Amino acid sequence: MKDFLLVFRADSSLTPKRTDEEGKANTKLWMDWIAGIAAQDKLTSRGNALTTTGKVLRPNNVVTNGPYADIKESIGGFSIVKAVTYEEAVELAKGCPILLDGGNVEVREIRVM
Secondary structure (H helix, E strand, C coil): CEEEEEEEEEECCCCCCCCHHHHHHHHHHHHHHHHHHHHCCCEEEEEEECCCCEEEEEHHHEEEEECCCCCCEEEEEEEEEEECCHHHHHHHHCCCHHHHHCCEEEEEECCCC
């Protein structure tokens, strides 16, 4: 089996504003989805959510506020799953709750060096 990184992206301006109750229900969707992958013994790391701010280091040690001011879509988090093929990893990603809010999941194989 190979490890695949699932990168969760969304346009924060399109993410619905949720009440506390709706937020808890959304969190449960995420936890249930991750638990389903873990139950198949295909979860390497559940990963974590990321903050919306950061720094970008560019050549010549130039540091700017990030992630990127010129794009609307930002990375909200990640997980690492185990799969034999890209197709299998994509199938695991299809249940991701971010898709319900118009976000997307990038699937990348982790290359072992």
